Amino acid sequence: xxxxxxxxxxxxxxxxxxxxxxxxxxxxxxxxxxxxxxxxxxxxxxxxxxxxxxxxxxxxxxxxxxxxxxxxxxxxxxxxxxxxxxxxxxxxxxxxxxxxxxxxxxxxxxxxxxxxxxxxxxxxxxxxxxxxxxxxxxxxxxxxxxxxxxxxxxxxxxxxxxxxxxxxxxxxxxxxxxxxxxxxxxxxxxxxxxxxxxxxxxxxxxxxxxxxxxxxxxxxxxxxxxxxxxxxxxxxxxxxxxxxxxxxxxxxxxxxxxxxxxxxxxxxxxxxxxxxxxxxxxxxxxxxxxxxxxxxxxxxxxxxxxxxxxxxxxxxxxxxxxxxxxxxxxxxxxxxxxxxxxxxxxxxxxxxxxxxxxxxxxxxxxxxxxxxxxxxxxxxxxxxxx
Amino acid sequence: xxxxxxxxxxxxxxxxxxxxxxxxxxxxxxxxxxxxxxxxxxxxxxxxxxxxxxxxxxxxxxxxxxxxxxxxxxxxxxxxxxxxxxxxxxxxxxxxxxxxxxxxxxxxxxxxxxxxxxxxxxxxxxxxxxxxxxxxxxxxxxxxxxxxxxxxxxxxxxxxxxxxxxxxxxxxxxxxxxxxxxxxxxxxxxxxxxxxxxxxxxxxxxxxxxxxxxxxxxxxxxxxxxxxxxxxxxxxxxxxxxxxxxxxxxxxxxxxxxxxxxxxxxxxxxxxxxxxxxxxxxxxxxxxxxxxxxxxxxxxxxxxxxxxxxxxxxxxxxxxxxxxxxxxxxxxxxxxxxxxxxxxxxxxxxxxxxxxxxxxxxxxxxxxxxxxxxxxxxxxxxxxxx
Numbered sequence: 001x002x003x004x005x006x007x008x009x010x011x012x013x014x015x016x017x018x019x020x021x022x023x024x025x026x027x028x029x030x031x032x033x034x035x036x037x038x039x040x041x042x043x044x045x046x047x048x049x050x051x052x053x054x055x056x057x058x059x060x061x062x063x064x065x066x067x068x069x070x071x072x073x074x075x076x077x078x079x080x081x082x083x084x085x086x087x088x089x090x091x092x093x094x095x096x097x098x099x100x101x102x103x104x105x106x107x108x109x110x111x112x113x114x115x116x117x118x119x120x121x122x123x124x125x126x127x128x129x130x131x132x133x134x135x136x137x138x139x140x141x142x143x144x145x146x147x148x149x150x151x152x153x154x155x156x157x158x159x160x161x162x163x164x165x166x167x168x169x170x171x172x173x174x175x176x177x178x179x180x181x182x183x184x185x186x187x188x189x190x191x192x193x194x195x196x197x198x199x200x201x202x203x204x205x206x207x208x209x210x211x212x213x214x215x216x217x218x219x220x221x222x223x224x225x226x227x228x229x230x231x232x233x234x235x236x237x238x239x240x241x242x243x244x245x246x247x248x249x250x251x252x253x254x255x256x257x258x259x260x261x262x263x264x265x266x267x268x269x270x271x272x273x274x275x276x277x278x279x280x281x282x283x284x285x286x287x288x289x290x291x292x293x294x295x296x297x298x299x300x301x302x303x304x305x306x307x308x309x310x311x312x313x314x315x316x317x318x319x320x321x322x323x324x325x326x327x328x329x330x331x332x333x334x335x336x337x338x339x340x341x342x343x344x345x346x347x348x349x350x351x352x353x354x355x356x357x358x359x360x361x362x363x364x365x366x367x368x369x370x371x372x373x374x375x376x377x378x379x380x381x382x383x384x385x386x
Numbered sequence: 387x388x389x390x391x392x393x394x395x396x397x398x399x400x401x402x403x404x405x406x407x408x409x410x411x412x413x414x415x416x417x418x419x420x421x422x423x424x425x426x427x428x429x430x431x432x433x434x435x436x437x438x439x440x441x442x443x444x445x446x447x448x449x450x451x452x453x454x455x456x457x458x459x460x461x462x463x464x465x466x467x468x469x470x471x472x473x474x475x476x477x478x479x480x481x482x483x484x485x486x487x488x489x490x491x492x493x494x495x496x497x498x499x500x501x502x503x504x505x506x507x508x509x510x511x512x513x514x515x516x517x518x519x520x521x522x523x524x525x526x527x528x529x530x531x532x533x534x535x536x537x538x539x540x541x542x543x544x545x546x547x548x549x550x551x552x553x554x555x556x557x558x559x560x561x562x563x564x565x566x567x568x569x570x571x572x573x574x575x576x577x578x579x580x581x582x583x584x585x586x587x588x589x590x591x592x593x594x595x596x597x598x599x600x601x602x603x604x605x606x607x608x609x610x611x612x613x614x615x616x617x618x619x620x621x622x623x624x625x626x627x628x629x630x631x632x633x634x635x636x637x638x639x640x641x642x643x644x645x646x647x648x649x650x651x652x653x654x655x656x657x658x659x660x661x662x663x664x665x666x667x668x669x670x671x672x673x674x675x676x677x678x679x680x681x682x683x684x685x686x687x688x689x690x691x692x693x694x695x696x697x698x699x700x701x702x703x704x705x706x707x708x709x710x711x712x713x714x715x716x717x718x719x720x721x722x723x724x725x726x727x728x729x730x731x732x733x734x735x736x737x738x739x740x741x742x743x744x745x746x747x748x749x750x751x752x753x754x755x756x757x758x759x760x761x762x763x764x765x766x767x768x769x770x771x772x
Contacts, residue, residue: 047699047707077695079724112692113725221696292678292759293767300768306498309463310607313433321433338465339499373678375764381679382686382760 002139005157005167006190008032008230012131013141016124018072018117024145026124027069029186030097030132035231038064039199040105041206043223049076050083051106052222054090058102062195065103067186067226068093068128069146070121071171073110076221085116092122096129107184107224109148109171143169146184149380154256158249164191164233166245170253172261185210185225185253191242192231201243202227209250212282213369214289215261225250258369263376266298268353269367276362280317284357285368287315295373298353303346305333312357323360329353388525391543391553392576394418394616398517399527402510404458404503410531412510413455415572416483416518421617424450425585426491427592429609435462436469437492438608440476444488445612448581451489453572453612454479454514455532456507457557459496462607471502478508482515493570493610495534495557529555532570535766540642544635550577550619552631556639558647571596571611571639577628578617587629588613595636598668599755600675601647611636644755649762652684654739655753662748666703670743671754673701681759684739689732691719698743709746715739 004011009031016026031038040059042052058064068089075082090104097104108116132138143153150171159165172183193201206225227246258267270288275281288294291311297304305326312326313319325335331346333339390397395417402412417424426445428438444450454475461468476490483490494502518524529539536557545551558569579587592611613632644653656674661667674680677697683690691712698712699705711721717732719725 045696045699046705047695047710074692077692077720077724079722082724112695113720113729221692221699290676292763296764296767299764302768306460306463306607309433309498310431313431313607319432324433334463334499336465338463338468343499373764374768375761377678378682378685378759378761378764381682382688 001136001157001167002143002155003029003167003169003186003188004134004136004139006165006188006230008190008232009188010132010134011138011142012128012133013145014124014127014131016127017120018070024141025070025072026121026128027142027145028066028093028128028132029142029188030066031064031228031230033230035192035229036063036065037193037195037198037229038062038227039195039202040224040226041202043220045221047077047221049074049108049222050078050086051075051108052224053083054086055105055107055224058105061102063103064105064226064228065099066093066097067105067107068125069107069184071109071146071148073108073114073116074112074222075108075116076112078113078115082115085118088118089121089125092125096125105226109146109184109222112221139169146171149262151260154253154260156249156252158245160237160241160245162235162237164189164235164237166249168249168253170257172257183223183257187225187227187249189229190231190233191229192234192236193229193242197239198227198229201239201246204243205247205250209247209254212367213254213257214286215258215264215371254369258371261371262380263374264371265374266353266372267351268298268355268370268372270370271354271356271367272359273356273365274358274360274362275364276318278364278366281364281366283317284312284315284359285366287311288355289368289370292373298348299372299374301348303328303333303343303348305343308355309334318361319359320361325358325360327356387522387543387553388529388541389415389553389555389572389574390520390522390525392551392574392616394576394618395574396518396520397524397528398514398519399531400510400513400517402513403506404456404510410527411456411458412507412514413528413531414452414514414518415528415574416452417450417614417616419616421578421615422449422451423579423581423584423615424448424613425581425588426610426612427588429606431607433463433607435460435494435608436464436472437461437494438610439469440472441491441493441610444491447488449489450491450612450614451485452479452483453491453493454511455493455570457495457532457534459494459500459502460498460608461494461502462498464499464501468501471504474504475507475511478511482511491612495532495570495608498607525553525555532557535648536646538646540639540646542635542638544631546623546627546631548621548623550575550621550623552635554635554639556643558643569609569643573611573613573635575615576617576619577615578620578622579615579628583625584613584615587625587632590629591633591636595633595640598753599640599643600672601644601757640755644757647757648766649760650757651760652739652758653737654684654741654756654758656756657740657742657753658745659742659751660744660746660748661750662704664750664752667750667752669703670698670701670745671752673697674741675754675756678759684734685758685760687734689714689719689729689734691729694741695720704747705745706747711744711746713742
């Protein structure tokens with residue numbers, strides 16, 4: 001199940017003709033209420049795509065009736081004309097739903113620097129509006145329509161014993177990095193939640209999930225996570241309960257994004273413990289996650305802790321070479337400044353790899369979700385523009 | 387010509403048996419004076435190899451009689467035993483040259499976390515001492531003996547009309563990054579220069595050369611650049627003249643390191659102009675240089691300025707999307723927030739690529755020397771431990 005799991009939501013995914021391939025390329029997610037509270041988090045890249053600028057603006061009202069998403073073009077670095085295209089798309093959706101454009105968020109993904117074929121986009125909105133349904137199939141179609149180099153749609157649905165649930169969809173395969181993986185995600189809930197609480201929950205959840213996915217260090221111009229609450233369950237959960245389930249939904253999507261990221265052959269958890277601060281733990285985890293020598297060693301199933309030591313030693317963090325330990329898939333290979341076990345003792349032949357770094361100087365922790373660097377990554381990103 | 391170009395220096399490169407392959411693996415560079423002023427710069431990685439700790443210590447005296455270098459093992463993360471190995475190597479060199487160990491610097495390169503075969507190292511010092519010569523061949527042998535995944539020795543010699551010169555050798559193929567590329571370099575001169583001036587010149591030269599080479603973001607545990615002055619020309623040049631020629635020597639070595647770095651198929655200059663500060667320019671240049679999506683696009687000869695825009699937009703720097711322009715191989719592709727020309731107008735089919743980024747907010751500049759990211763890089767770094 002997906003964004004149509006919670007009550008009060010309809011979705012659609014259609015082929016609007018934006019992609020030359022004829023694949024699904026336009027999605028619509030509609031909140032039928034009774035409530036329309038919404039929150040969003042966006043890329044921190046200073047070069048923001050037109051739909052990001054638009055959606056940030058409309059979210060000031062903390063209310064959304066619908067989200068329209070397209071693949072086949074990022075509408076980034078497209079100047080005032082590109083912004084007008086986003087505005088026209090929101091106006092079109094507002095018209096077919098009989099609401100105001102200010103209640104419509106827009107997300108785009110694809111190549112940077114190209115204008116969208118607006119005829120296709122606008123007629124696609126009509127097609128999508130007709131296809132709207134509250135079925136699982138409609139939710140999957142929406143998740144499919146936002147795919148770029150993704151090989152499969154990503155969606156989830158989790159319910160709470162209290163009688164409400166959270167659904168989500170996401171796309172993203174490359175340019176996945178700190179401060180929101182490069183991706184679009186729409187999360188829906190039928191819980192009844194005030195906008196400010198919704199915003200707080202979304203920030204808390206993304207901080208430890210999407211913000212800690214780091215495949216290639218890139219931060220796209222289009223990253224967007226939107227959370228829409230319909231209140232259709234009639235239940236107002238405790239904020240802690242809601243944040244907990246929301247975090248689980250986001251983490252589920254993060255795992256799916258990682259598993260399907262460009263060329264990845266390993267799912268790598270970099271767990272940092274004993275840091276002087278959480279920021280130190282994040283800095284160490286990201287530096288190791290983004291190090292190409294570490295990543296290529298993991299692709300080769302080589303527990304090359306020397307490269308991990310090199311990478312963490314250049315991170316912005318309080319580090320004492322004598323207190324650091326490095327444990328890979330359960331085997332401590334480096335401790336007290338020197339070799340602790342023969343590297344061959346660590347088995348990296350499987351897909352799941354855990355690199356546990358204990359800095360031994362404090363009590364803070366963080367986990368970064370990463371991948372290896374494979375021939376597939378180079379092939380996908382050198383042979384095709386994206 | 388190489389480190390034996392300037393008067394007063396002898397060198398040797400021998401096969402000591404440290405490498406199982408039987409290739410040259412131990413080098414000795416000796417300053418016969420009459421002066422022995424020396425300066426050094428070292429890795430900023432907090433995990434420093436034993437020879438770095440040793441050489442930093444002995445350089446407090448600003449005087450070196452010799453440098454001994456080995457490939458086949460980095461002697462990093464080897465604990466107190468590894469430090470004793472470095473000390474013993476310096477003592478051995480001191481004995482054969484009839485000087486003190488405090489006048490002998492040590493450099494090592496190779497796999498992290500393995501102890502050196504000390505019998506081979508110590509007997510290799512004897513062999514090298516016997517082979518010492520002031521010939522070009524001896525200099526090339528020394529440059530060859532420090533190679534790891536390098537495919538060719540790197541050396542240079544430049545002379546000043548004033549009657550003195552500067553020679554240099556370097557090694558480095560991966561883990562090449564900010565704050566000294568991962569490499570060892572020995573630079574020699576027969577100019578007569580006071581140690582403090584020598585130190586100032588070396589820091590000024592490396593700051594804009596070795597410090598701006600960024601192949602893969604790695605910063606090794608062993609990076610070392612040593613500068614030895616014999617005074618054998620009898621000439622004391624102006625410091626500005628010396629720094630200028632020294633910078634040219636270092637840049638020549640940087641170009642050689644870049645051209646021979648692991649898997650590189652492109653020589654990429656990232657020139658940043660119009661920055662609010664030099665640090666901003668460096669941050670932007672490095673962020674773009676280390677971005678895997680940019681690097682793989684360059685491998686594919688694709689002038690994908692959208693990825694450059696994405697990368698610079700996440701750099702720590704003052705950036706205004708409206709004033710940034712991106713020019714690739716002479717063609718301005720992005721300006722005033724949108725496309726400036728069709729990307730096909732930029733020809734990236736050759737090996738040399740210049741990405742010129744004008745931030746348009748200030749007057750500071752910096753150039754980062756980088757490469758692409760190829761299948762060769764992934765192959766070399768996943769198939770073999772290094």
